[in-house]
Each structure stands twice: as C-alpha cells, then as structure tokens.
Amino acid sequence: MPWRPLLASAGVTAAVLGLARGSGASVDAFLAVASAALAGLVVAALHDPAASLLATVPVSAMQRRLLRLVLVTLPVLALWWTLTLISGATSGPGPLLALAASGVAVAVWVPPDRGVLLGGCVPMGWYAIDQLTPWTGVAADVVGWWRTESWSVAAVALLVLVLGRRR
Numbered sequence: 001m002p003w004r005p006l007l008a009s010a011g012v013t014a015a016v017l018g019l020a021r022g023s024g025a026s027v028d029a030f031l032a033v034a035s036a037a038l039a040g041l042v043v044a045a046l047h048d049p050a051a052s053l054l055a056t057v058p059v060s061a062m063q064r065r066l067l068r069l070v071l072v073t074l075p076v077l078a079l080w081w082t083l084t085l086i087s088g089a090t091s092g093p094g095p096l097l098a099l100a101a102s103g104v105a106v107a108v109w110v111p112p113d114r115g116v117l118l119g120g121c122v123p124m125g126w127y128a129i130d131q132l133t134p135w136t137g138v139a140a141d142v143v144g145w146w147r148t149e150s151w152s153v154a155a156v157a158l159l160v161l162v163l164g165r166r167r
Contacts, residue, residue: 017087106122
C-alpha cells in the first residue's frame with residue numbers, strides 16, 4: 001500500500017492549519033476541506049494494483065478491501081485527531097467518516113475499472129457542491145447532510161456498502 005500520499009497530505013494539512021491559526025482565520029472551513037481530502041485518501045486506498053493477481057486466492061475481494069480500509073483509516077483518524085487538537089476545534093470525525101463511507105460505497109458499486117476513481121471523487125465533489133449550492137431549502141439541506149447529519153449519512157453509506165459486499 002502506498003503511504004506517500006497520506007504522509008504528504010499530513011504535512012500539507014498541518015502546514016496549512018498552522019498558517020490558518022497564525023493568521024487568526026477560522027479553521028472550520030479548513031477542517032471541512034481536510035475532511036473531504038482525507039476521505040478521498042481513504043477511498044483511494046481501495047486501489048489494489050495486485051487485484052488481478054489475488055483474484056484466485058480464497059480471500060474475497062471485500063475482505064481485502066476491508067483490510068486496506070482498516071490499514072488506512074486508523075492513521076487518517078489519528079491525523080484528524082491531531083488536526084482537531086492543533087486547531088482547538090470541537091467537531092468530531094463524523095463528516096470525515098460520512099464522506100469516506102459514501103465514497104467507499106460508490107467505489108464498491110461502480111465497476112472495478114472506474115470504481116476507485118469515481119469513489120475517490122465523491123468526497124471532494126460533495127464538499128464542492130455543498131459550498132457552491134446557490135439555492136436554499138430542501139436541496140441545500142440535502143447537500144449539507146454530510147456536515148449536519150454525518151452519522152446518518154455514514155450509516156446509510158455503510159448499509160449500501162454491505163448490500164454491495166458481493167460485488
């Protein structure tokens with residue numbers, strides 16, 4: 001598993017957070033972008049260059065995916081915890097987990113040749129749509145569910161993921 005993207009992201013997010021805190025700017029927007037970026041990294045960890053080679057082993061693709069997700073989610077959560085400690089924010093990892101679970105669900109349901117790429121785009125795309133939504137009302141509320149109803153979004157994404165476990 002390539003760890004360089006996670007290490008580079010950790011360095012960049014820590015540096016940007018330091019600059020944001022030094023300037024006195026609000027770190028809430030930064031933490032939202034960091035959530036989307038880190039969630040995209042979690043989904044990107046599903047890319048398995050040896051998938052065709054391992055297709056013949058008696059371990060299912062979903063078991064291999066779960067192992068990859070656990071291996072990358074633990075350091076990502078540790079990085080998230082560190083960022084919230086540095087920033088002094090009180091928000092939990094709910095938005096990060098909601099975006100990551102949504103991306104993983106898309107990656108599992110889309111055909112394998114495009115799944116990880118599309119799933120990896122979901123977190124940042126959802127964040128961007130949430131920020132760029134010009135309307136108000138129900139549509140704006142739905143687009144912001146990853147922030148406001150993050151645990152519900154994560155639960156629905158996990159349900160969709162479980163339903164696609166044979167894919």
